[in-house]
Amino acid sequence: MHAFRSAWAAGRLHHAWLLHGPEGIGKATLAFRLARIVLGAEDMASPEGRRVSAGTHADLLVIRRGFDEKRGRPRAEIVMDDVAPIQQFLRRTAAEAGWRVVLIDGAEYLNRNAANALLKLLEEPPPKAVILMTSAAPGRLLPTIRSRCRRLGLDPLDGSTMRAVLTGQGQPDDVIARLIAEGAGAPGRAARLALDSDGAIADFVSGTLDGTVAPSAILAQSERIARQDDGFAVFTELLGARLAMSARAAGHAGDVAAAAAQARAFRAIEDLRRETERFNLDKAVAVQMAVAVATGDDQAGS
Template identity: 55%
Template sequence: MLHHAWLICGPAGIGKATLAFRLARLLLNAENPDSSQARRIAAGTHGDLLEISRAVDEKKGRLRGEITAADVRPVQTFLHHTATEGGWRVVIVDGAEYLNRFAANALLKILEEPPPRCVLLLTTSSPGALLPTIRSRCRMLTLSALSDADMRAALPGISADVLARAHGSPGRALFLSQDRDGAIASFVAEILAGQVRGSETMALSERIAREAEGFALLCDLLGEGLADRARSAARRGDLAKADLAARQCSELDTLRRQTEGFNLDKAQAIRQAAELASGS
């Protein structure tokens, strides 16, 4: 018998949501992409499939920072209705780590008493962020990073340098490739080496802030660099430097969340990120 809840885990960009929708198509008899079922799934109008994810904040024009109880509430009604096509009902919760406390508790009640012939597919890059009681009620399916050969086959137009930094994640490779001239990666390298001068920081921060994903990309690369610095220092036994790098990484994450969550000045935030990360 098919278990009623699955937790699909893996790094960002590895294809967790793609797999969840693939499984949904299998359950809903929509394997043929030309079928009416498949077309309804693609259009988001299939009566036996419900997707829950972070909604767009219309005032800020970006995804909200959490999934709320109001977002989860329709699941209860959906699962207690008869399947429109007499088969399975499928719920996909994409980005389950974003469930706030109230949303997580609402989902937990559904996982504890699931109706028959329903499947919940939860995706997450951070399984540790979920309630242990949610994890315990799900079968875990962990996606591994793609091999170098698979990455080259999937993304033939992406440079070898970007593929190497993507760590086997196609989505991350596409994200990193937005730094088309490598200016953001070079800026991050200079920050980590403590070589950035004030006038350069001012000009580059303004340029990066104007790019659609510039701020997010800088924070991602800078956070990765600080995490590598912390791991390297810990392996050498330099616990003081490892602790400093770990704290810098945490402060950078807080700065990113606050800047994106409150729509703060990204250029100013980039200068703050450069300042906090350049100290060693």
């Protein structure tokens, strides 16, 4: 925030910024705050501030994954049709603040065609325009896109700040400690994990990795998770977090082979999650596959 505001005040604002950090850390919230600086809309009660809040500011264009009405969730990718309006938006003269802002939320979801179209804009940026991108997985962006952006990394919140945020969200006192531990400093992530209100999915993940869940119970648990709203998303998020934590611990201990194995399992489960959501695959089967990947047991759930 300070780096952006300083560049703006000095009249040396870079044309593209990449805000990266863990899922749920508040990247989109920060991106909108930066957009408000450029658009003179920091006062929420001002006409400009209200237009940004309402999504009607003429000099702000927000790009994110479209919504799949049939499946009732965001589409798997940001496609060419989603980014096509950017070029026309940047060609025209700013209507209000003299500057134009494009905010791409979740830039890692850009498919190849959309990413290449964006790259052309970054290579020849128009004057008095800034592109703000958020990403929880900047490594999935084209290297040529990353190289043209100034990066702002968001660090996880500490425990006391997380407690204050979760309390403000109205989370019950008896689950806040669990959400702080599982949320890894990301309040948005903690709010999603709160959907596992009784901790059953978290217990299943722990038991699976600790070897205390009987193979015969995996099928029943996977079907329960698949039936629960957002159950699959919560399961894969918790499982991925445990694997990432194990990979870091093994790396710090000098066990390179174990760290690499845990990292491979983490990536495989991320791929499985994306493919399951993209193609609307059977989530119960996907849970069983994720368990097999995480435990190295290809027979899990069979």
